[in-house]
Amino acid sequence: MSIILDHVNYVYGGDTALAVHALKDINLVIPDGQFIGLIGHTGSGKSTLVQHLNGLLKPTEGSIYYNGEDIHASDYDKKKLRSKVGLVFQYPEHQLFEIDVFSDVCFGPKNLGLSRKETELRAYAALKQVGLQDEYFYQSPFDLSGGQKRRVAIAGVLAMKPDVLILDEPTAGLDPRGRDEILDQIAKLKEETGITVILVSHSMEDVAKYVERIIVMNRGSVMYDGAPKEVFAHYRELEEVGLAAPQVTYIMRALRESGMPVAADATTIGEARDEILKALGKE
Amino acid sequence: MLRDITLGQYYQTDSVIHKLDPRVKLVATICFIVSLFVVKSWVGYVVAAVFLAVMIKLSNVPFKYMVKGMKAIVFILLITVVFNLFLTPGETLVSVWRLRITKEGLQLAVMMAVRLSFLIVGSSVMTLTTTPNSLTDGMEKLMKPLKIFKVPVHEVAMMMSIALRFIPILLEETDKIMKAQIARGADFESGNLVRKAKAMVPLLVPLFISAFRRANDLAMAMEARCYRGGEHRTKMKPLKYAARDRAAYGVLAAYFALCILIRIYL
Numbered sequence: 001m002s003i004i005l006d007h008v009n010y011v012y013g014g015d016t017a018l019a020v021h022a023l024k025d026i027n028l029v030i031p032d033g034q035f036i037g038l039i040g041h042t043g044s045g046k047s048t049l050v051q052h053l054n055g056l057l058k059p060t061e062g063s064i065y066y067n068g069e070d071i072h073a074s075d076y077d078k079k080k081l082r083s084k085v086g087l088v089f090q091y092p093e094h095q096l097f098e099i100d101v102f103s104d105v106c107f108g109p110k111n112l113g114l115s116r117k118e119t120e121l122r123a124y125a126a127l128k129q130v131g132l133q134d135e136y137f138y139q140s141p142f143d144l145s146g147g148q149k150r151r152v153a154i155a156g157v158l159a160m161k162p163d164v165l166i167l168d169e170p171t172a173g174l175d176p177r178g179r180d181e182i183l184d185q186i187a188k189l190k191e192e193t194g195i196t197v198i199l200v201s202h203s204m205e206d207v208a209k210y211v212e213r214i215i216v217m218n219r220g221s222v223m224y225d226g227a228p229k230e231v232f233a234h235y236r237e238l239e240e241v242g243l244a245a246p247q248v249t250y251i252m253r254a255l256r257e258s259g260m261p262v263a264a265d266a267t268t269i270g271e272a273r274d275e276i277l278k279a280l281g282k283e
Numbered sequence: 284m285l286r287d288i289t290l291g292q293y294y295q296t297d298s299v300i301h302k303l304d305p306r307v308k309l310v311a312t313i314c315f316i317v318s319l320f321v322v323k324s325w326v327g328y329v330v331a332a333v334f335l336a337v338m339i340k341l342s343n344v345p346f347k348y349m350v351k352g353m354k355a356i357v358f359i360l361l362i363t364v365v366f367n368l369f370l371t372p373g374e375t376l377v378s379v380w381r382l383r384i385t386k387e388g389l390q391l392a393v394m395m396a397v398r399l400s401f402l403i404v405g406s407s408v409m410t411l412t413t414t415p416n417s418l419t420d421g422m423e424k425l426m427k428p429l430k431i432f433k434v435p436v437h438e439v440a441m442m443m444s445i446a447l448r449f450i451p452i453l454l455e456e457t458d459k460i461m462k463a464q465i466a467r468g469a470d471f472e473s474g475n476l477v478r479k480a481k482a483m484v485p486l487l488v489p490l491f492i493s494a495f496r497r498a499n500d501l502a503m504a505m506e507a508r509c510y511r512g513g514e515h516r517t518k519m520k521p522l523k524y525a526a527r528d529r530a531a532y533g534v535l536a537a538y539f540a541l542c543i544l545i546r547i548y549l
Contacts, residue, residue, distance in 0.1 A: 056462050079468055087466040095463040097488035107485065111468030142492070156467060 003030040008062035022048045024220040037207035038200045040217030041242045046200050050166045054085040083112050086162030090169045092153030096141040101152050104141050108160040126159035131185050147178035164196040208246045208267045229265045248272040294411040298343035301412045304528040305421025311535050312409045318542040319398045327545045334538050344411045352407040367392040419444035437513025460489045
């Protein structure tokens with residue numbers, strides 16, 4: 001059970017003068033149950049890449065395999081693939097359309113041809129998973145706040161019970177509190193269900209706290225792929241491409257350079273605190 | 284698929300046509316369209332085709348871009364051709380069952396197809412070589428005399444330019460929403476007409492909402508910058524005719540005169 005990308009290339013705009021080589025020879029293996037952060041600057045190809053994973057875009061060259069099957073084989077059931085690989089787009093609240101929250105979440109499972117009962121059960125479970133209170137279920141989705149709308153939209157994808165959940169910039173445009181709430185909810189969901197989660201972001205800070213693997217994209221290629229500690233060790237190179245390591249990484253480096261015996265590879269605030277306390281002998 | 288529509292999309296390059304005053308291009312486009320309906324003989328269409336071909340060549344825009352705009356009207360074109368082909372009375376050429384193709388019908392169908400495609404390509408030349416901003420400027424200046432009749436010229440020009448500007452944005456938005464709904468299992472392709480129409484709801488509702496949201500945001504941004512319509516507004520770059528523009532008017536007048544002469548004498 002995994003997604004494999006084999007020499008994937010994608011060119012926007014065909015053979016016109018405006019052609020853009022958006023993905024260059026991408027080779028990735030995404031095994032089951034991983035929590036992955038996909039990071040890159042605006043225009044690095046990360047959104048293009050995730051649209052390949054559920055077959056919305058067809059690679060110009062190369063192949064994509066889901067559970068060992070080529071998703072662009074002529075007899076492959078794309079609709080089923082899209083229920084298994086759930087993709088939440090950027091600003092997903094812009095896709096809401098139903099008269100109430102509950103019916104909107106039902107849209108996905110209904111399209112899968114499930115029975116009414118199963119559809120409603122799934123919608124209810126999904127809305128619970130994203131932490132939306134019952135009182136909102138029968139309100140118009142357009143009356144909700146930005147953060148709530150986004151939860152509804154995420155629930156709309158979760159209701160299809162995907163094995164892989166991809167979220168494209170789920171925190172864009174949210175305030176810090178809304179951001180933390182959404183990310184915590186996703187982390188909790190990941191823990192409870194064990195599904196694969198791919199979090200697309202341009203913020204190292206957001207991602208470092210949660211994920212176990214980071215893929216850094218730059219100009220359509222994979223630049224780094226590894227555990228957060230490994231990737232952030234390249235913080236100078238990351239800066240050159242307009243990204244940065246989390247702030248604690250810099251603090252820890254500075255502390256170490258000024259003679260404090262701390263490990264410099266801490267990536268989250270919690271780790272940094274433990275390291276500093278240890279160095280101060282106050283464990 | 285939706286990116287294929289080129290109407291209202293500026294193609295940046297350097298050419299004589301790009302440098303022309305937008306008023307010249309507007310007048311020329313109108314004249315060209317009128318000329319398509321003035322001429323009625325094959326000679327006339329050949330002249331129009333030559334004129335159009337020269338303009339395309341001069342504009343330095345790849346021909347592919349012009350043709351792309353045609354894709355959008357293929358359906359309309361087809362309907363026009365079919366109706367003209369079968370429903371024009373006259374001398375019968377072929378008859379199958381109750382359908383008759385007449386000589387006049389065939390002529391009319393071909394003529395209509397040529398007219399429509401020239402019309403689209405002709406206006407594409409204008410929109411591809413003129414930025415929406417200068418297009419509005421040109422329109423505003425051209426229509427200024429109408430102010431005497433209390434026509435809100437500036438406002439109309441502003442609305443037009445906003446509409447043009449938003450075509451590509453809304454297309455992109457449509458593409459995005461479509462993908463998002465496909466990711467949720469929506470199916471826009473299969474089924475009969477009723478099902479297809481129903482399938483559009485998840486696309487159209489978000490699209491309308493987003494259009495209203497954008498309109499609202501834009502209005503707010505305009506007001507925040509003290510926009511209040513046409514009175515006493517001055518331009519940073521006022522339009523001025525250059526020698527090049529006068530020459531272009533000359534060429535245009537010659538072309539138009541030729542079309543009229545062809546109509547009268549041929």
